[in-house]
Amino acid sequence: MTERNGSGEALRTEGLTKAFGGVVALDGASVAFRHGQVNALIGPNGSGKTTFFNCVTGMIRADGGRTTYRGRDITRSTPHAIAHAGVGRTFQLCRVFPRMSALDNVLAAVRPAGLLGQLRGAHGRAEVDRARSWLTRLGIEHLADVEARNMSWGQQKLLELAGVLMSDPETVLLDEPAGGVNPALLDRIGGLVRELNAEGRTFVIVEHNMDLVMSISDHIVVFDRGRPIAEGPPSVIRSDERVLGAYLGV
Structure with a gap:
């Protein structure tokens, strides 16, 4: 893992907008996620969370607004360039x-080293060992030779995360890591996020499982109708009337 440095903001958007036909998915969203922390982005279905991830990682082009990563403007950058800047992402x-x-x-997740390696599609021993170490770290080393289609949904989630971590991102965006995952694997994912954060990685997590969000997050941003309506630590978000209204209609 590369050395982490600095503090402050990891990812910031200013006035981010995106519409699909007549449907506004992001409505001038201005938000900042903190470097070195576990950040969460929550909100009702259709509130714009995944669209936000897609825009900031270059998967789709925003209609307006600006995105910066560690102070660098990445608004018009390609997904590859954003990944190279240090942002990894699951789906x-x-x-x-x-x-x-x-x-x-x-x-x-990584290209073979050297021109000859790329032509042959061969990875060096160091890369193979590193890949195996990530499988071990995520608890699926026993599945190293198993085809992904024969793995459970939760195991595939861990496998996708292993691929993201293989590129050594400084910041990791996780899109619903708990979706369809059994409780045992859910505990593992939560523990891994905290361990990796303690080692220096920043996380931004889109998630509906509030138990997971409240247990691992340092900072939470709440979306409703394409824009942030509240932010703060779990202790504040739990009792915010705007959040209760967005989720419960009260």
Whole structure:
């Protein structure tokens, strides 16, 4: 893992907007996520959370507004450039190669070293060892030779995360890591996030499981109708009337 440095903001948006036809998904969203912390982005279905992730990671182009990462403008950057800047990302629906083994899935996250290696599609021993170490860290080393399609949904979630971590991102965006995951794996994911954060990685997590969010987050931003309506530590968000209104209609 590379050395982490600095403090303050990791990711900031100013007036971020995105509409799909007549549906406004992001409505001038201005928000900041803190470097070195576990940040959460929560809100009702349709509040713009995944669209926000897609815009800030370059998967789709925002209609307006500005995004900066560690003070650098990435508004018009490509997904590859944003990843190279240090931002990794998982998806709500796992993006793994179903007919490839778990080990090959993790190795696919990095290019083989050297021109000859790239031509042959071969990875060096150091990369293979590092891939295996991530599988071990995430508790799925016993599945190294198993095709991803034969793994459970929760195991695929862990596999996707292993692939993201293989590129050594400074900041990791997780889109619903608890979705469809059994309680045992959910505890593992929560513990891993906290461990990796303690080692220096920043997290921004989109999640509906409030028990998980409240237990691992340092800072929470709440979206409703494409814009932030509240932010703060879990102790503040739990009792915020605007948050209760967005979720419960009260």
